[in-house]
Amino acid sequence: MAIGIKDVAMAAGVSIATVSHVLNSTRYVSDETRRKVEKAMKDLSYSPNYLAKSLKENKSNVIGLVVPDISNFFFTEIAGAIETRLREQGYNLILCNTDENLELEKQHIAHLQSYMVSGIIIAPTTREYNYRSLFKTYDYPAVFIDRRLNTPQGDSVYVDTKSVSKKAVEHLISKGHRNIAFIGALKSLSTTEDRYAGYAEALYEHGIAVRPELTGFGGAKDDSGFEICRNILENNPDVTAIFVSTSMMSIGAMRYLVDNRIAVPDKMAIIGFDDYMWTGITNPPLSTIKQPTVELGVKSADLLLKRIEDRSSDIVNEVLQAELIIRESC
């Protein structure tokens, strides 16, 4: 069927060993035989079977990426950056979506290993789980991104969103706001926790009490952001500013304000999360916190590749900085 190394060997009149060696330049081959082999490869338009190679070598040139929500721009940007970086290094990317579902996540991780992927990058759905226990070997290459785990389980790349969230809320306070709402994703996520902590700390340091009724948590979707925003604003007419700690929820909250003709920033100030192309053309242009998604992707890919090379080096934990971008919504 498919033409393989042995067809090439036959056509070139050499052994398969020789063909293998010219293929990988793994031992000296005389110029003449090399040429013969190369000609044969060309003539037969041979291309190696990576599966067989991987099986033999017990590792593939593929890595797995496991994310909780592929429809979230934050993760797609990261995925794009990782894909690009890996391609440069001759690797491919298998993309897995978990829908924030631990069972699915476990399945994917097992599955990926069955394909002998060389390593896995995970944005974990939960902070409690012992992901290491899912790995075939104790030193399986894996890097964790975006969400912290209760106990570190390997290399990781996170973004410091606490301090920047604090800065955002301080900005609102400096504009005279005192009744500031907080909208966030599931409370169990480290990311939500951090951003909320930044919010609370800013309030605390300015002598403002945190009012639980001004805070709302839920799924990180736009509809959820819309609902939470509605709920808070309808019940608390004194709110004059909102801090939303998730990109899609920011859109939902904004939509609530637009739909209800609540003037921004005059009646309501808002700072959202994650910065994209369209944040400049919203009504009004939205102030946001910009996370370094590309850098996060590239760093995590590099870390994983390094870990694949050397499983015994010290674990590294990168923390990237985010940036507050002030536009006209606050």
Added chain:
Amino acid sequence: MAIGIKDVAMAAGVSIATVSHVLNSTRYVSDETRRKVEKAMKDLSYSPNYLAKSLKENKSNVIGLVVPDISNFFFTEIAGAIETRLREQGYNLILCNTDENLELEKQHIAHLQSYMVSGIIIAPTTREYNYRSLFKTYDYPAVFIDRRLNTPQGDSVYVDTKSVSKKAVEHLISKGHRNIAFIGALKSLSTTEDRYAGYAEALYEHGIAVRPELTGFGGAKDDSGFEICRNILENNPDVTAIFVSTSMMSIGAMRYLVDNRIAVPDKMAIIGFDDYMWTGITNPPLSTIKQPTVELGVKSADLLLKRIEDRSSDIVNEVLQAELIIRESC
């Protein structure tokens, strides 16, 4: 190292053939032996090596997706839909980005086949190339999406964007606009061609001449949309409406209008392409054409899966309909 089928066989005191057969329920095994085998698998926490299986069976449970620009929301939505659909069917997805580069695309297609992916879904960078010539076998499962080829090369799923573009322009005309600009991606793409054809046809049928100076083409990025918009508007003060035939270019064009405080829709009407969460919160809410991305993804996955099952059935060509969504920008 890794525990395999033979370790299980040994532990269960049966042959590897039996283990393989309980694994795949591919022949009858007595309840008792089955139980022994299953126990052994559990005890050893065995999990099969898909690579070996794929090598043997000459096909994997992985499919490849090749897209020209993974940072384009249009393609990420499609990718998400495909991933979800494939997972339901027990397949995984390898994601490849070509950056609109034919050489890279060829490389990816070759590479994917080296990994014995069961099939490939491609949004091709060019309409001229004979992609079939890159396939190992003449009947290799592949489905083409989004962009048409000069000559059909397999199953395909496209969106009819011509008629909806015409409708969009007719809408602008019905509002009294006569000097309508067209902003599109590279002219060589079938998608650009179709949308431009819809634009031209609408003008023609209303006795309006196409003025080349009101049309602009370029890379499908936001900056490119911005520049083309600027160029057209600066040189043609009589333009009162714009039709943008690409999502990111729509954002760029909008940003030009916002930056230059050109009142929409009073001074300038605009209809953009592709509908996302944020199109409802722009200033003003943007009228757009919504392509059925999820349906496109699901359909293409289904088609490919069907093609993998049966390579000889008739080629199918799906054409999906898009929808014009009128908001306040026109």
Added chain:
DNA sequence: CTGTTAGCGCCTTCAG
């Protein structure tokens, strides 16, 4: 009802 065995395509040690 179960076991033996020959590969899938490739790499790599061991001999020339």
Added chain:
DNA sequence: CTGAAGGCGCTAACAG
């Protein structure tokens, strides 16, 4: 400088 041969983990005849 080059070949022969074993085996990676699994499937599927073929043979009981």
